[in-house]
Amino acid sequence: MSWTPFLPDPRYGRELRGITPSAGDRESIVLAFVCLAYVATTAGFGDPPRAVAWAGLGAVLLGAVAGRGVWAGWALVAVGLALGIAGRPFAVANHHFVLTWSSLALALALSAPAEERVELVRHNARWLIVAIMGFATVHKLISPEFMSGSYLTFGIVAGSFGEPLLRFCGDCAGIVEENRHAIAAFRNAVPDSAAVLPLRSPIPDLTAVVRGFGVSILIVEAALFGLFLFAPRSRAAHFLVLAFAAGLGIIRQELVFISVVVALGYLSCPHSRRWLKRAYLVAAVVFTGLAVY
Amino acid sequence: MTRRSVLLFVRRWAVLAGVCLVAGLQLSQVLAGRQSSWKGGGFGMYAGFHPNYAEIWAWPADGSEPVRFTRAARGPAHTGSGLRLCTVRTTLECVERRIPRDGERPRYRRVELWQRSFHPATRTLTRAMILAYPEARRP
Numbered sequence A: 001m002s003w004t005p006f007l008p009d010p011r012y013g014r015e016l017r018g019i020t021p022s023a024g025d026r027e028s029i030v031l032a033f034v035c036l037a038y039v040a041t042t043a044g045f046g047d048p049p050r051a052v053a054w055a056g057l058g059a060v061l062l063g064a065v066a067g068r069g070v071w072a073g074w075a076l077v078a079v080g081l082a083l084g085i086a087g088r089p090f091a092v093a094n095h096h097f098v099l100t101w102s103s104l105a106l107a108l109a110l111s112a113p114a115e116e117r118v119e120l121v122r123h124n125a126r127w128l129i130v131a132i133m134g135f136a137t138v139h140k141l142i143s144p145e146f147m148s149g150s151y152l153t154f155g156i157v158a159g160s161f162g163e164p165l166l167r168f169c170g171d172c173a174g175i176v177e178e179n180r181h182a183i184a185a186f187r188n189a190v191p192d193s194a195a196v197l198p199l200r201s202p203i204p205d206l207t208a209v210v211r212g213f214g215v216s217i218l219i220v221e222a223a224l225f226g227l228f229l230f231a232p233r234s235r236a237a238h239f240l241v242l243a244f245a246a247g248l249g250i251i252r253q254e255l256v257f258i259s260v261v262v263a264l265g266y267l268s269c270p271h272s273r274r275w276l277k278r279a280y281l282v283a284a285v286v287f288t289g290l291a292v293y
Numbered sequence B: 001m002t003r004r005s006v007l008l009f010v011r012r013w014a015v016l017a018g019v020c021l022v023a024g025l026q027l028s029q030v031l032a033g034r035q036s037s038w039k040g041g042g043f044g045m046y047a048g049f050h051p052n053y054a055e056i057w058a059w060p061a062d063g064s065e066p067v068r069f070t071r072a073a074r075g076p077a078h079t080g081s082g083l084r085l086c087t088v089r090t091t092l093e094c095v096e097r098r099i100p101r102d103g104e105r106p107r108y109r110r111v112e113l114w115q116r117s118f119h120p121a122t123r124t125l126t127r128a129m130i131l132a133y134p135e136a137r138r139p
Helices: A023-041 A047-066 A071-087 A094-110 A114-142 A150-157 A172-188 A206-230 A235-251 A255-268 A274-292 B003-031 B083-087 B092-098
Strands: B055-060 B067-069 B108-119 B124-133
Touching (some): A023 A047, A023 A071, A023 A114, A023 A255, A071 A094, A094 A114, A094 B003, A114 A206, A150 A206, A150 B108, A255 A274
Antiparallel strands (some): B055 B108, B108 B124
């Protein structure tokens, strides 16, 4: 591994001064641990693809220890994850797709000449966040279930959202449990379009809460899209990723997805934002650890 | 254009192009009502009910009671089928292709796919049939 500082990219100027070509390699280790957590804990994408992904991750981590370039390891990870998608394209989760694209991006970036690597890692991570948040916002805007509040109201009534908060809210947990039993019984009966199941609200003023919740989701996702599109190196963009991760952690424990978003935020964050880089590292360790746990 | 600049262009934009292609195709399927927004790599998670909430009911050819296909149910009546996939690919072709068969003969005389519907104002849950195979009446 060469530690010789390279000349700053003219587009980034001061920001890249003093950053070594190996920085892209070293930073990608955060994503390697997230991949490791995903591959180790997720069943169902087939043993041969999993074996290929394991081999790739092994190469990435050994390469990092030995101080060698690891682009081929990332290429192997991308192939393993892509084979998993090819086997079950409509069953794998969205974060599986994100990890596949991220691995491919790292393979491409780390195969570049040393002086281009850091900028390529940042560039690809930034545009992945733009794409994820852009498409996520569009899907919500075109979904009648989301826009009418039907999906979010059901999620709160059935306890799918904000589960950790229910224990601080009097009888909420009891009402949600009651609703869940009623839904399970309803589901086991042969369906009939005339059958109606009334459910109880666990919180007062549910309509207003749902409206605020829905609008907040749209604003945050659209803001992440806009900030990473127009101001990817701003403090606001990276602060919002961390806030999004923390909020999602409380509302819905999608720990692998949160870890992936945090890792992409870390990779896209400039070195000059030192405390943000550290915050990303702490968040990545916490969420990846919780996902494995 | 030098080889290096072409490679740089590929390294900068190939992944984004791939993401937009896959997510764009998935979005078009969702808009056409042929697919759940949750799956297929288009980042449509949390935009609507998860396909796991959809229900597949099948009426066996031997006239016995209808069975519900769930992720958890792995009893004899539920095996040998990828029918659950049709909660994601919500098309008749999906059901036709994946209905369990004994030789050429389908093991079920009718399969129905039902989706949940929740009315936020009245807080009532109902179910609506989104497709049936074959398109005859329920036995």
